[in-house]
């Protein structure tokens with residue numbers, strides 16, 4: 001009988017979060033294995049469009065002991081540069097990794113640890129870190145099936161460039177970071193674009209002489225932990241602010257795009273045949289996004305005034321366009337719409353984890369990534385601890401913390417010397 005391979009720690013997922021945990025476990029001298037079902041850098045390489053670039057500035061890329069060291073710290077890396085950055089990190093870490101191995105089941109083992117079923121056979125572990133990312137399953141509403149098959153539909157995860165879509169107008173659904181950037185990509189290519197504007201907030205890009213993120217960093221915003229956040233755990237559900245890192249970075253005011261010919265609609269409400277219907281919330285969604293935008297500017301103004309900083313003044317925000325009787329439905333054929341890009345997000349896939357680590361809605365429960373199941377951890381999720389936790393900014397701190405917790409658990413279980 002062949003014995004089942006056992007590891008003190010197994011990390012599921014070899015993205016930036018899994019590799020960061022590996023790096024910190026190595027520093028702690030903890031033996032472990034990383035299982036990655038694709039290959040290192042998969043999501044950045046395979047799940048983003050061709051013109052993708054970071055929304056966060058390069059100086060926020062702070063993988064553990066491997067901060068961004070390129071020549072453009074205030075710029076925004078494009079897709080290939082992000083992949084190279086991650087590959088460089090992997091080269092430094094030299095993780096004990098098996099690529100092309102998927103974990104298909106995780107359950108409590110008879111020995112008190114964990115049993116894993118993988119595409120490479122069964123394994124066991126004393127501790128397991130789930131580093132599979134938060135963007136597994138692309139969300140498309142069930143009513144999408146009711147749309148005429150003449151219209152191509154795809155999720156943002158499959159969008160690459162405008163030439164991939166048939167000629168004609170394109171409807172982008174969703175105005176989060178992906179939606180507005182894909183809208184801009186299509187607009188620059190000369191496509192007629194329709195955009196369903198949802199409730200996502202927006203942020204200034206440069207304000208009073210600096211990138212808004214630099215001000216927010218100075219103001220301590222990125223140090224705020226979820227347990228001190230005014231929204232508490234509900235902070236995890238907040239949609240990211242939209243702005244762009246494209247061509248040196250700029251803010252995105254959808255009202256300006258409307259003036260330039262992009263057709264804005266309310267949230268998608270349903271579809272049937274060639275007809276798509278919209279909620280009556282365009283004016284509210286634009287106003288709400290602007291309110292957040294203005295409140296960020298106000299906070300920065302207050303900080304500058306209090307600290308007595310000499311920073312250039314900016315003119316007040318003035319809306320340049322407002323919707324006036326937009327239709328609650330359009331006929332795609334009449335509008336020449338040949339394709340729809342869904343950019344309404346993702347949900348994680350935890351169907352393979354058979355452990356009581358989830359709330360009633362299937363969200364993982366944890367405090368700083370430590371789950372209520374002894375020896376099980378999560379990492380790489382928004383607001384795991386801070387805003388930066390689901391991003392390049394916060395994963396170093398989160399992974400160092402988890403490595404310490406795992407090291408301490410191992411030490412506590414060592415037999416005491418006589």
Ligand SMILES: Cc1cc2nc3c(=O)[nH]c(=O)nc-3n(C[C@H](O)[C@H](O)[C@H](O)COP(=O)(O)OP(=O)(O)OC[C@H]3O[C@@H](n4cnc5c(N)ncnc54)[C@H](O)[C@@H]3O)c2cc1C
Nearest residue numbers: 013015016017037043054055056102103132133380391392
């Ligand atoms: C459109 C978009 C834009 C973003 N923009 C920014 C930005 O500007 N700045 C920023 O800092 N962050 C940004 N992020 C967020 C974040 O940095 C990325 O999502 C990042 O990839 C998260 O790293 P991760 O390691 O947690 O997850 P991932 O990179 O998704 O890695 C998880 C890995 O786990 C593997 N895996 C999954 N399931 C299994 C399994 N069962 N068995 C084995 N392996 C498995 C996957 O193949 C994958 O390689 C963006 C995210 C998206 C989606």
